[in-house]
Amino acid sequence: MSSNVGSSGDFGSLGISRWLVESLRAMKITQPTAIQKACIPKILEGRDCIGGAKTGSGKTIAFAGPMLTKWSEDPSGMFGVVLTPTRELAMQIAEQFTALGSSMNIRVALVVGGESIVDQAIQLQKKPHFIVATPGRLAHHVMNSGDDTVGGLKRVKFLVLDEADILLTDTFTDDLTTCVGILPPKQSRQNLLFTATVTDQVKMLQSSPTPEGKPKLFSYEVESMDKVAIPATLKTTYLLVPEQVKEAYLYQILTSNSYREASAIIFVNRTVTAEILRRTLKQLDVRVASLHSQMPQQERTNSLHRFRANAARVLIATDVASRGLDIPTVQLVINYDISANPDTFIHRAGRTARAGRSGESICFVAQRDVSRVEAIEDRINKKMDEFTEVHDTAVIRKALSKVTAAKRESLMAMEKESFGERRKLHQRKNGKEKGYRRE
Numbered sequence: 001m002s003s004n005v006g007s008s009g010d011f012g013s014l015g016i017s018r019w020l021v022e023s024l025r026a027m028k029i030t031q032p033t034a035i036q037k038a039c040i041p042k043i044l045e046g047r048d049c050i051g052g053a054k055t056g057s058g059k060t061i062a063f064a065g066p067m068l069t070k071w072s073e074d075p076s077g078m079f080g081v082v083l084t085p086t087r088e089l090a091m092q093i094a095e096q097f098t099a100l101g102s103s104m105n106i107r108v109a110l111v112v113g114g115e116s117i118v119d120q121a122i123q124l125q126k127k128p129h130f131i132v133a134t135p136g137r138l139a140h141h142v143m144n145s146g147d148d149t150v151g152g153l154k155r156v157k158f159l160v161l162d163e164a165d166i167l168l169t170d171t172f173t174d175d176l177t178t179c180v181g182i183l184p185p186k187q188s189r190q191n192l193l194f195t196a197t198v199t200d201q202v203k204m205l206q207s208s209p210t211p212e213g214k215p216k217l218f219s220y221e222v223e224s225m226d227k228v229a230i231p232a233t234l235k236t237t238y239l240l241v242p243e244q245v246k247e248a249y250l251y252q253i254l255t256s257n258s259y260r261e262a263s264a265i266i267f268v269n270r271t272v273t274a275e276i277l278r279r280t281l282k283q284l285d286v287r288v289a290s291l292h293s294q295m296p297q298q299e300r301t302n303s304l305h306r307f308r309a310n311a312a313r314v315l316i317a318t319d320v321a322s323r324g325l326d327i328p329t330v331q332l333v334i335n336y337d338i339s340a341n342p343d344t345f346i347h348r349a350g351r352t353a354r355a356g357r358s359g360e361s362i363c364f365v366a367q368r369d370v371s372r373v374e375a376i377e378d379r380i381n382k383k384m385d386e387f388t389e390v391h392d393t394a395v396i397r398k399a400l401s402k403v404t405a406a407k408r409e410s411l412m413a414m415e416k417e418s419f420g421e422r423r424k425l426h427q428r429k430n431g432k433e434k435g436y437r438r439e
């Protein structure tokens with residue numbers, strides 16, 4: 001995908017409104033990607049859609065483009081609801097709708113956990129054109145709002161499940177059922193499902209029968225044409241690392257000649273690891289921020305702003321950051337821990353190498369992770385090369401003493417601040433520790 005080519009008619013010839021073609025052009029988006037070419041005309045025809053395409057391939061515009069086009073033909077009332085699994089992704093999508101529709105005085109409501117329920121209720125009463133939400137918080141409003149909001153939701157024309165595979169897992173079932181239950185019946189609205197990892201659960205929706213004459217489901221999977229599940233511009237490597245010295249290797253890579261300037265996301269499986277790494281790297285003078293579910297929302301938002309603006313060069317994150325986040329400057333993704341689910345690798349690694357740019361992913365592989373990496377290779381249909389840039393054991397040993405001291409101090413500070421206790425309290429309040437919270 002290239003953003004600097006394309007004739008003026010490309011999006012227009014797919015049926016996108018003139019004003020929106022202009023908005024896209026102002027963002028240097030002129031030539032539709034494969035998923036956009038495939039899905040936009042079908043959605044404009046009124047069909048439901050399952051869109052499967054690799055990370056960073058432009059799925060957001062594949063659904064936002066036709067929705068905004070249809071909305072501008074009759075811009076009244078609540079028009080569409082977009083559900084996503086995480087707050088930060090909802091914020092990003094709401095910003096995109098707002099930016100694309102600004103010339104048309106679009107009203108977009110962001111309805112996510114961690115923000116003021118009262119402010120959101122007021123926004124919802126004002127009948128925004130689009131609602132971008134996490135399921136838990138929207139479900140709360142559905143159950144507690146008056147006729148204005150509920151009546152508006154009963155007339156929406158579009159429902160989008162972005163990151164549909166994760167939204168269709170048990171974590172979200174109750175809230176999703178509440179949200180969807182208030183919308184018009186399935187046949188009377190358009191249903192758009194998008195993800196980089198189409199699961200059987202997503203496909204099952206495809207096989208549900210649709211009465212004659214009603215919108216039929218259109219399904220498009222880019223992956224089925226190109227068997228590799230990750231972008232061609234993404235370099236994937238692994239590094240065998242003994243569990244006890246992972247921090248030293250991480251520090252060594254982040255400060256090596258090749259990566260000392262690189263903007264990087266480090267994915268970990270647990271919030272406590274994120275906190276230890278953040279503090280340790282900060283002690284070692286790395287410009288670092290973190291993002292995980294146990295941070296207050298304001299801190300989460302600030303961290304992401306700092307990282308986007310390159311005030312922080314390294315982001316330590318749990319899977320709250322693995323889906324959808326579009327930060328073009330990210331050059332490196334390190335899987336410090338490996339997830340048990342191979343699809344998670346696809347989403348994490350997909351935070352780099354977006355929109356045709358190059359990017360790199362390194363997996364840290366401890367003894368017990370070997371089978372997980374093999375499962376990832378099977379899933380993506382590609383073998384990873386061994387990472388060879390950092391191999392000098394003398395250098396690692398030198399880093400180790402420095403890193404061990406910094407880690408010790410970090411652990412002592414966390415104990416003093418009772419991080420573990422707060423974590424347990426938080427878990428009791430919010431259920432089991434998961435990458436995703438209900439709001």
Ligand SMILES: Nc1ncnc2c1ncn2[C@@H]1O[C@H](COP(=O)(O)OP(=O)(O)OP(=O)(O)O)[C@@H](O)[C@H]1O
Pocket residue numbers: 001002003028029030031032033036053054055056057058059060061195196323324325326328350351354355
């Ligand atoms: N036609 C296009 N030409 C150039 N750039 C584009 C085009 N469409 C989208 N983009 C840009 O590509 C980037 C990735 O798009 P987007 O975030 O929609 O990816 P995605 O497929 O949803 O990825 P993910 O699976 O990670 O959520 C964005 O910065 C977007 O502005």
